[in-house]
Amino acid sequence: EDQVTQSPEALRLQEGESSSLNCSYTVSGLRGLFWYRQDPGKGPEFLFTLYSAGEEKEKERLKATLTKKESFLHITAPKPEDSATYLCAALTGGGNKLTFGTGTQLKVEL
Amino acid sequence: DAGVIQSPRHEVTEMGQEVTLRCKPISGHNSLFWYRQTMMRGLELLIYFNNNVPIDDSGMPEDRFSAKMPNASFSTLKIQPSEPRDSAVYFCAVGGDTGELFFGEGSRLTVL
Numbered sequence: 573e574d575q576v577t578q579s580p581e582a583l584r585l586q587e588g589e590s591s592s593l594n595c596s597y598t599v600s601g602l603r604g605l606f607w608y609r610q611d612p613g614k615g616p617e618f619l620f621t622l623y624s625a626g627e628e629k630e631k632e633r634l635k636a637t638l639t640k641k642e643s644f645l646h647i648t649a650p651k652p653e654d655s656a657t658y659l660c661a662a663l664t665g666g667g668n669k670l671t672f673g674t675g676t677q678l679k680v681e682l
Numbered sequence: 683d684a685g686v687i688q689s690p691r692h693e694v695t696e697m698g699q700e701v702t703l704r705c706k707p708i709s710g711h712n713s714l715f716w717y718r719q720t721m722m723r724g725l726e727l728l729i730y731f732n733n734n735v736p737i738d739d740s741g742m743p744e745d746r747f748s749a750k751m752p753n754a755s756f757s758t759l760k761i762q763p764s765e766p767r768d769s770a771v772y773f774c775a776v777g778g779d780t781g782e783l784f785f786g787e788g789s790r791l792t793v794l
Contacts, residue, residue, distance in 0.1 A: 603781065604780075604781045606781060606782070613787070613788075614787055614788075615686075615773050615775070615785025615786050615787050615788055616725070616773075616783075616785050617785070618782050618783065618784070621780070621781065621782060659724075659725065661725075663781040667730070667732075667737055667738060668713045668715075668730060668732070668737075668777060668778075668779070668781060669727060669730065669738060670727070670781060670783065671727075672717075672724055672725040672726075673724065674723070674724035675724060
């Protein structure tokens with residue numbers, strides 16, 4: 573059975589304090605690793621897709637990287653508006669089925 | 683932005699009642715997904731449709747749950763009879779072959 577595990581469950585940072593979120597996966601036939609951001613009371617919003625080990629994607633203060641066993645979401649000099657739950661998901665098999673992790677709840681304080 | 687519209691946004695009902703959740707995707711995508719989100723289990727895929735045809739319903743918890751997609755612009759998820767353990771946020775999402783999904787804002791269901 574495909575498994576996606578995220579750590580830590582919750583992370584509190586001071587504004588400007590860089591850190592990384594981890595997503596480890598045990599799946600058969602990874603076709604893509606996805607990162608989403610979810611704000612309270614909203615649906616998840618797509619951030620990145622990574623397809624192969626060594627690939628990196630960047631967007632503002634966020635950078636996602638991928639290895640054969642895990643993905644990291646690096647947050648550089650975070651701001652309070654980066655506070656949200658970050659979800660990763662693995663696309664496997666022949667269909668369009670995404671398996672999600674349970675997320676990391678990030679809070680950035682002034 | 684696919685602009686997926688879900689209704690109702692909030693529903694409170696009593697155990698044993700029928701619940702119908704609705705999804706209207708505004709833009710054209712060939713796949714539609716129903717997910718359930720709880721604190722304990724996170725986002726779980728219940729069922730997905732491709733070109734209005736159910737492809738994988740292995741995540742549907744039991745026979746009390748059913749989903750339909752009569753056309754490309756409308757889908758329903760029905761729970762009958764509802765139970766307290768069904769309390770969760772239910773999301774509808776649409777996507778294509780890339781795996782990138784566009785989610786609605788969810789329907790928060792509370793079963794008393």
